[in-house]
Amino acid sequence: MSRPQSEFHRPVTPWRRPPGASEGVWEQVLAEDPGTGDGTVLQRYEPGTDTSAQGTVRHDYFEEVYILEGDLTDLRLGETFTAGMYAYRHPGMEHGPWSSAEGVVMLVIRSR
Template identity: 65%
Template sequence: MSKPELEFHLPDGPWRTPPGAGPGVEERVLADDPARGSRTALVRWAPGTDTSADGVTRHDFWEEVYLVEGALHDLTLGRTFTAGMYACRPPGMPHGPWTTQDGVTMLVITYPEASARP
């Protein structure tokens, strides 16, 4: 199975807490292909969300993030990233932990390393 073919539409899927996410984090999945390990989702963090308890994060997949609105503060780098900014992280790249004072909404695209794709 691959991601569904979708023409422009208003996504109406529910906002839900992703598995393993802390309080204040929700996602709306736009397209998903569990068999291939790829997903496109809107992710929003409520004002005051803090992932300090999770420490630095590393994934075994590619992750692309576009900040739609709001801002994220990276506690490791001591930098704040704002709406319109973009990140592309290869598997294993350390990032975070994060805080957001006023909340943030992100477009997040994840997919496996090319050699790991079925």
């Protein structure tokens, strides 16, 4: 099975807290393939969110992230990223933990 095909529409799926995510982290699924886990989501951090308790993260999938609005600070690297910035991560790439002073909204694409 693949992600369902759809034409332009307003997403109606509710914002949810991803499993294992820190307080203040939310995502809205735009498209998802339940068989593979591939998907596209909007991810949102509330202002003041800090994922330090989660530590660094590694995934078993490729991940693309485009910051739509706000700021995101990589606490390990000591760098802040803002709207218009993009990341492409291979499986196993270590990243985070993160904080966001003003909050952030990102488009995230996950694929195997």
